[in-house]
Amino acid sequence: MIQELLAYFNPFDYLVIWLFAAFAIALFVSLNTFPAIFMISVKKQLMDEPGSRSAHSKRTPTLGGIAIFMSLVVVITTMGGFLDTKVLLLLLGGMTILFFLGLKDDLLVLSPRKKFLGQLMAALVLIIFTDTRIIGFSGIFGITTMPYWVSVIFTLFVYILIINAYNLIDGIDGLAGSLALFACVAFTYVFLITEEVSLATISVATIGSLIPFLKLNFAKKRKIFMGDTGSMIIGFLLSFFVVRFISEAQTYQTSVFYNSAPVLALSIVFFPLLDTLRIFFIRVVIHKKSPFAADQNHLHHNLLKLGYSHKQITAWVVIINMILFVLALLFKDFEIHLQFVLLLSIGTILYSAVFIYHWMLTQKSKSKIAEHTR
Template identity: 30%
Template sequence: MEYILVIIILFISILVYFKIADKYNIIDKPNHRSAHTKITLRGGGIIFPVAFIVFCLFNLIETIHNYWSFGLGLLAICTISFIDDVKTLSNKIRLSVHLISVILLLYFTGAFNLTPFWTWPILFVMIIGTLNAYNFMDGINGMTGIYSFVTLCSLAYINKDIIRFTDENFIIYPILACLVFLFFNFRKKAKCFAGDVGSMGIGFWVIGLITLLIMRTGEYKYILLLSIYGMEVVLTITERILLRENIFEAHRRHLYQLFANEKKISHLVISSVYAVCQLLINIFLIYSQFPIWVIILIIFIPLGGIYLGLKWKLKKKYNL
């Protein structure tokens, strides 16, 4: 009954937001980087911080004791991201808030107590890099929602059947938010896009859960629960560096962009393929006893080769 009530609240919240976004012209206009061609409401991903607020209301005492630092970090990064959706902010302002949010996230996960101090800068770089990867990959209908849904369901399974590392509702609530968001976004003509508030919000939540899991188990292999995004972004940035391009400028070099823009493959098909690939990796990851470097050798060297081969073939065909 609780989950049905949460879904109803989230549906009402996003419908109210649509009215506000329409009134104040919070929209996403297509540009040279976009894979869409029509003006669409932006910021539908506000449902993710709303889901956390609802989580707090249903779990008030526990939130005050256990989740206050995570909540402050999430709301800070979502607030600055929403403002950036409406009005472009300087990189210094955004990065400053991101750093504060990551500090709060690491405090929440216990990383400052469980890891040596010399690893903290590495954790900062990895988390901020992963947050930006989430943002980079949020370019077509369904991608952010269904990819996050698969990762969260994998985490829920691990929490229930492998090792309990957090409260069950702390994973279920973002899953419900993904389902509601997908209802409006997983369409040929999306009702809304996630915006930075969505990609950063759900990315922060997923990264927080994975970091909690790693701190609880000491198994760094769980980083690979986001490996498809990681591989795509790392290989694309490497390509742009080799081509001497400004990696901070908008572009259309991601493989999913080539499939969507040049081959005109359905956004929903592309998003589903990415999610299924990550799901298969997650299944192997959960049940395998191999160390992380063996998993990388078995899966990601061949997968990286396939990725580069497909990209080279598309670029050659379309003279990119």
């Protein structure tokens, strides 16, 4: 009787209960894993030492990514049997590769080359065995369909870019975690519209795993960081969501997002990509050094220098990214190039607004000083 019930059970028939169960399981596992991680980190002195680039002054545990990974593993293994098992198992395999690479990097030090190879391997597993790849640009730059190997290489580039973008923005309290939380909410919405129950389930589970982390990441006492373990897993998940969403939308012309998927996906991960491309430009073109050389030129570093707190910066960034996502939804029936230009223009203006405001204040102050000295 139980086997018959399981054979005919369809999560879509009980969607609200199903998604709540995924959220609750991930939340429960995460809540009960963090205390153990914190205790072991303190006892074994597995802590991040503040350096010249650090935005923190105290030694802090960096293994928060373990709880996020464990939460997702439990959800996939307990609920995955009713979903797209092949995709979820391959997703879990890729996450596991990055989990151990990130863990080694958090505990010891891992060379950028080994991290890069691990990211390539994790991404290739999903691209090749599920054939989930970005087929084209929906007409942007006149490109609708790319040759198979060009599609695979470009999709690999998207994975590497997003994974490392999330790793690079993890520099102040709550920023990477809050942006990931917002991205998962956004992807849950689009996956429910496109009836991708498997990915909506993982997206909701990720939300459940992130809430306890953010509480500790923002805390003054018993603070914890997600480390490379967490940022690589989150970046990998979100890059898969981006690729899957665009791939499915481009495959079916009846899709609600057939003419807007690339722009809508870009709106969800706009800030990490903007900051990463900006920082690479500054390092390579202006300072003539390696794009991977560490510095304090990130947008969040510049905002810290202007006197904003970690919470203020995080709130400002996430709110703007939410606005861009809503605008992208409103623009989705516009011509694709117009959507693209509007998103880039509005996004750049909104993220530059605070710097323009402070520049104007500085110029006003200088003019007043000049008047008094005459």
